[in-house]
Amino acid sequence: MNAAPADQIRLLDVQSLDARLQQLAHKRRSLPEHDEIESLTKDLTQLRDLLVAAQTEESDCSREQTKAEQDVDQVRQRASRDQQRLDSGAVTSPKDLENLQREITSLAKRQGDLEDVVLEIMERRESAQERVGELTGRVSSVQSKIDDATSRRDASYESFDGESATLKKEREVVAGSVPADLLKLYEKLREQQGGVGAARLYQRRCEGCRLELNITEVNEVKAAAPDQVLRCENCRRILVRTSESGL
Numbered sequence: 001m002n003a004a005p006a007d008q009i010r011l012l013d014v015q016s017l018d019a020r021l022q023q024l025a026h027k028r029r030s031l032p033e034h035d036e037i038e039s040l041t042k043d044l045t046q047l048r049d050l051l052v053a054a055q056t057e058e059s060d061c062s063r064e065q066t067k068a069e070q071d072v073d074q075v076r077q078r079a080s081r082d083q084q085r086l087d088s089g090a091v092t093s094p095k096d097l098e099n100l101q102r103e104i105t106s107l108a109k110r111q112g113d114l115e116d117v118v119l120e121i122m123e124r125r126e127s128a129q130e131r132v133g134e135l136t137g138r139v140s141s142v143q144s145k146i147d148d149a150t151s152r153r154d155a156s157y158e159s160f161d162g163e164s165a166t167l168k169k170e171r172e173v174v175a176g177s178v179p180a181d182l183l184k185l186y187e188k189l190r191e192q193q194g195g196v197g198a199a200r201l202y203q204r205r206c207e208g209c210r211l212e213l214n215i216t217e218v219n220e221v222k223a224a225a226p227d228q229v230l231r232c233e234n235c236r237r238i239l240v241r242t243s244e245s246g247l
Contacts, residue, residue, distance in 0.1 A: 001228075002225070003229050004227055005226050005241070007177070008182070008198075008229065008241070009240065010178050011182060011183070011186055012198060012200055013174050014175050014183070015190075017174065018171065019195070021168065022195045028156070028160045033149045033152050040145050040149065044142045054128055054135055057131075058129055061124050061125035062125060065121045065125060068117050072111060075110050082104050086101065185238065189236070189238060193235065197237060200240050200242055201247075202242070203246040204218055206235060206239055208232055208235045208239075209232060209234045211235075
């Protein structure tokens with residue numbers, strides 16, 4: 001393949017722009033905020049799970065408390081009715097009086113036991129409510145940190161994307177002045193060679209693979225016509241000659 005030396009030099013300009021675009025893409029992917037957001041999101045997920053568990057416990061305790069208080073109220077009402085019967089004098093049979101008094105005593109003990117249950121449930125509910133409050137605060141704190149990191153990441157995105165857009169426009173102009181067949185070869189090699197399709201020959205060294213040409217290769221380069229498109233024998237990238245090639 002042949003191409004004017006000036007076109008080959010412009011190919012280096014395209015490569016330089018592609019390298020800068022690649023660096024920007026790498027920086028965009030490597031922002032510290034990515035790891036920060038990922039770590040915080042994991043923490044947030046765990047905290048939200050704990051919060052749901054605490055809220056569920058508080059809700060269960062609330063239902064238990066309501067049921068226990070209803071049980072206490074039922075026993076209290078029954079004891080009140082029995083006491084009214086006893087006080088009214090309506091029960092005159094000694095045996096019935098004894099049974100009624102025994103039942104009132106039993107109900108009083110039952111009421112005391114149930115009230116102890118209510119107190120125990122209330123303590124558990126209070127503990128769950130405190131846990132809900134604590135976790136709600138922690139969730140809010142972590143979410144704020146995520147929002148802050150996301151804002152910083154998006155600001156960096158905006159900066160990188162703006163610079164990339166400018167570079168892409170510049171590349172489009174420069175690449176448009178390179179012969180189509182040369183550009184096609186370059187694009188193919190760039191895909192195969194980790195983003196570098198063309199390299200400058202500097203002081204007899206290929207800047208693509210960083211290897212110095214041996215004497216035979218140097219002589220072949222010297223003998224090549226100026227418009228001949230050369231390839232590095234080691235990395236097979238397009239090898240572009242300049243005034244600093246050391247030939």
